[in-house]
Amino acid sequence: MEIIEGKVFKIGDNINADYIIPARYLDLYEPEDLGRHALAGLGEEYPKMLKDYRVIVSGENLGLGSAREQAPNALKGVGIRAIVAKSFARIFYRNTLNVGLAAIECSEAAEALKHGEDVSIDLEKGIIRSRGRAYHFTSFSDQIMRLLNAGGMIPFLKRELKIND
Amino acid sequence: MGKTFAEKIFAKKANRTEISPGEIVTITPDVIMTLDADAEIIYRFKQLGPRKVWDPKRIVCFMDHYAPASTERAANVQKMVRDFIKEQGVEHFYDVGEGLSHVMMLEKGHILPGQFAVSTDSHAPSYGCVGAFSCGVGASDMLSIWTTGKLWFKLPESVKVTLSGKIPRGVYAKDIILRVIHHFTVKGCIYHCVEFFGEPIDSMNMSERLVLANLSVEMGVKASYVQVDELTYAFLNKHNKDYDPIFPDKDATYRKYFELNVTELDPMVACPHTVDNVKSISEVKGTEIHQALIGTCTSGQLEDFEIASKILRGKKIHPHVRLLIVPASRSIFAKAIELGYVQTLLSGGATFLTPGCGPCAGIHEGLLANGERCISTGNRNFIGRMGSQQSEIYLGSTATVTASALYGCLADPREFI
Numbered sequence: 001m002e003i004i005e006g007k008v009f010k011i012g013d014n015i016n017a018d019y020i021i022p023a024r025y026l027d028l029y030e031p032e033d034l035g036r037h038a039l040a041g042l043g044e045e046y047p048k049m050l051k052d053y054r055v056i057v058s059g060e061n062l063g064l065g066s067a068r069e070q071a072p073n074a075l076k077g078v079g080i081r082a083i084v085a086k087s088f089a090r091i092f093y094r095n096t097l098n099v100g101l102a103a104i105e106c107s108e109a110a111e112a113l114k115h116g117e118d119v120s121i122d123l124e125k126g127i128i129r130s131r132g133r134a135y136h137f138t139s140f141s142d143q144i145m146r147l148l149n150a151g152g153m154i155p156f157l158k159r160e161l162k163i164n165d
Numbered sequence: 166m167g168k169t170f171a172e173k174i175f176a177k178k179a180n181r182t183e184i185s186p187g188e189i190v191t192i193t194p195d196v197i198m199t200l201d202a203d204a205e206i207i208y209r210f211k212q213l214g215p216r217k218v219w220d221p222k223r224i225v226c227f228m229d230h231y232a233p234a235s236t237e238r239a240a241n242v243q244k245m246v247r248d249f250i251k252e253q254g255v256e257h258f259y260d261v262g263e264g265l266s267h268v269m270m271l272e273k274g275h276i277l278p279g280q281f282a283v284s285t286d287s288h289a290p291s292y293g294c295v296g297a298f299s300c301g302v303g304a305s306d307m308l309s310i311w312t313t314g315k316l317w318f319k320l321p322e323s324v325k326v327t328l329s330g331k332i333p334r335g336v337y338a339k340d341i342i343l344r345v346i347h348h349f350t351v352k353g354c355i356y357h358c359v360e361f362f363g364e365p366i367d368s369m370n371m372s373e374r375l376v377l378a379n380l381s382v383e384m385g386v387k388a389s390y391v392q393v394d395e396l397t398y399a400f401l402n403k404h405n406k407d408y409d410p411i412f413p414d415k416d417a418t419y420r421k422y423f424e425l426n427v428t429e430l431d432p433m434v435a436c437p438h439t440v441d442n443v444k445s446i447s448e449v450k451g452t453e454i455h456q457a458l459i460g461t462c463t464s465g466q467l468e469d470f471e472i473a474s475k476i477l478r479g480k481k482i483h484p485h486v487r488l489l490i491v492p493a494s495r496s497i498f499a500k501a502i503e504l505g506y507v508q509t510l511l512s513g514g515a516t517f518l519t520p521g522c523g524p525c526a527g528i529h530e531g532l533l534a535n536g537e538r539c540i541s542t543g544n545r546n547f548i549g550r551m552g553s554q555q556s557e558i559y560l561g562s563t564a565t566v567t568a569s570a571l572y573g574c575l576a577d578p579r580e581f582i
Contacts, residue, residue: 014351014439017287018547023526026230027238029205041549061352064385065545066526067287069205069303090356090387091287091301098305143317153305154209157312163214 003122004081004102006054008130010115011039013059017092020063020071031099034070035077050078055121057113058085063092072096082121084128086110097144100152104128109135123148167414169323170390171358174298174411178281186322186420193315196275196282196297197223197307200266202230202526203285204242205304207249210311218253219314225257225275226250227266232521234261235529264494264520267291267379267462271371272494274404278393279411283310288462288544293378293389294371295397296410298358300388321358321387322420323413324349328363330428335579338373339463339542339562341365341425342380343433347443348423355385357420360413362392365427371400372466379462380544383440432578434540435560438548446565446577456539457482457570459563460491460518461525464542467497469563470506476567476581477513483573488515489531491523514570527551533558540569 019041021034028034039046056075062085063071072095075083082102096103102123109128112135113119119130126139140148150156157163168176172184179190199206210218218224226246234240243261250258259269267288270276278296283289285307292299302316310316326345359381366374378389393410401408431445459465459473473490482488490510492498498520501507507517518524524531525543532552533539539551539558546558561569564578 016547018545018550022549023202023230023528026202026528027204027236027242029208041547043554061355061385064351065287065547067203067285067289067301067303069305087352087355089385091303094306095303098303153309154212157309158213161213161312 003120004054005120006081006118007052008055008057008113008115008117008119009050009053010113011056011058014061014064015058016065017063017068017071018065021068021074026068026070028070031073031077033077034074035079038074038078047078050080054079054081055119056080056083057110058083059110060086062088063096064089067091069095069099072099072101076101084109084113097147098153100148100150102148104137106135106137109137166418167416169358169417169419170360170411170413171298171321171323171388172417173413174279174281175318175320177411184320186320189317189319191315192281192318194283194310195223195280196225197310198225198266198270198282198284198286198289199307200227200229200286201243201246203304203307204246206285206307206311207245209304209308213312216312218311221253221255224255225270226255227259227263227269228261229265229521230526231529232261232519239529261521262495262519264497265462265465265522267375268466268493271295271375272496274401274406277401277406277408278397279409283307283316288379288382290382290386290389291375291379291462294374294391295401296390296393298388321356323417324354324357324359324421324423325419326359326361327422327424328361328365328427329424330365330426332365332427333430335564335582336427336430336432337562337564338369338376339380340430340433341427342377343435343443343560344425344430345423346380346384346435346441349384350441351384351439353384354381356387357385358388358390359386360390366392367394367396370468371396372468376463383544432562432565434565434575435546437546437557437559440544440546440560446575449559450575450577452575453538454486454540454569454574455537456531456533457486457488457566458491458524458531458539458541458543459566460489460493460523461541461543463544464563465491465493465497467500469542470501470510472563473567474506474509476564476571476578477515478509480513480571482514482570486570486573488570489518489524490515491518492520494520524551540566540575542566
């Protein structure tokens with residue numbers, strides 16, 4: 001996976017899965033459809049606001065609540081490429097990796113990074129760089145890197161099961 | 166050294182003698198639960214081309230989130246589920262009106278002590294109430310199980326909650342668990358398995374134990390466990406099934422401990438907009454409400470009908486309040502009719518909804534308008550969860566909700582009990 005670059009969109013602590021994608025959109029499945037409603041639970045203006053950003057930076061317990069995989073898929077659909085948080089709720093953490101988005105636990109970066117600043121994330125090396133500073137995180141296991149490189153669980157399974165698109 | 170419930174069940178299911186928290190193992194779940202709101206799995210499964218699910222006998226499927234469908238899209242989602250169930254030969258299928266998945270899993274004996282279950286609903290840890298290890302997963306993880314029969318799981322660390330004392334009049338499992346969540350906060354038990362023990366649980370029926378297990382999700386747990394005892398066996402007796410319960414060791418080591426004497430506990434209410442924003446009823450009583458909801462995962466059982474009927478008998482709810490009641494299952498509804506509870510509540514001004522999830526997830530009925538306030542027996546009070554972003558949700562016991570419906574404001578149920 002190449003280096004992920006882009007602007008930071010910052011959100012707070014305990015942003016739950018309902019806020020990321022409200023239940024009224026659970027009958028949508030494709031990232032591009034869901035992306036039009038990303039973070040709509042925080043306000044209908046959010047999906048538009050997110051358009052120019054590539055990295056979500058959040059506080060504690062990101063994605064708590066519902067098991068809906070539409071939550072990370074909505075963020076993926078609006079163009080987010082990686083998510084950095086102080087901590088993740090466990091189902092959201094798995095779902096994020098499963099849709100092929102990097103879920104990075106790094107308190108230092110989550111604290112220091114500012115809304116709108118440009119970052120560069122090296123997943124292989126476990127480094128987030130911004131404004132001349134480097135923040136280190138535990139790099140992913142080979143198994144998770146294979147999942148991310150495949151683009152998520154579904155393309156990964158298709159490859160394993162030898163299914164052609 | 167003693168072992169926790171999670172350590173024991175992971176070792177058993179992964180065929181290992183020793184296993185430590187943090188280790189990742191591959192497990193084949195005994196039971197797989199899914200429902201209409203997670204039909205994304207079916208949509209994705211179809212993209213893999215024509216194939217059969219790995220073991221249709223282990224799948225239990227429910228139509229409870231959209232029951233019944235209120236939009237054309239939801240109707241089509243449910244149709245897709247029905248067609249798939251038929252095509253794949255899934256026998257354990259409960260259509261619209263049968264009831265709420267978690268309650269039905271217990272009522273129909275689909276989950277037993279010592280089993281390892283996964284569900285695409287985040288309240289999967291509910292089955293800890295009968296001593297099963299059960300955790301929530303997303304669509305892709307479930308897809309992986311449907312195709313390969315297995316998935317990786319990390320052994321969580323555990324938390325021990327020990328209750329003592331005597332549950333006072335007008336106080337229920339809901340008040341106790343809200344007090345526990347207040348202690349740990351909504352992030353206090355992320356990725357842990359929580360175990361509940363103690364004398365007050367000895368006398369709790371299964372509906373109350375379900376409340377403990379279900380609501381512990383709101384402090385971030387992966388799974389939960391409520392002591393398995395004579396009451397558990399009596400509850401499961403009617404299914405006449407064999408099972409192999411797992412008991413944590415008395416000298417097991419836990420990451421966190423919490424001891425709570427419930428003797429002096431007041432009715433508790435979770436205030437907007439997080440489940441750990443818990444106050445005693447005396448701090449919030451008098452707050453005006455517009456809707457009262459009895460139902461969802463942690464109410465709507467026969468015991469709840471009994472409590473609500475006792476409070477409402479011969480009285481009428483406040484004229485500015487809508488009291489919505491969602492029976493947890495069709496058979497509970499039938500029994501509540503037979504016992505006269507439904508008549509009492511109807512006369513008192515209650516409105517009945519289809520057995521299922523009801524308005525809790527804000528999908529299809531009983532939504533809130535701008536500036537409205539609801540007191541609910543549900544488990545989540547996030548902003549906009551039940552409708553308008555400008556509405557508020559309070560969470561409390563069935564008794565607190567009924568007393569509040571009567572007064573038109575948050576009220577202490579103890580004067581009626």
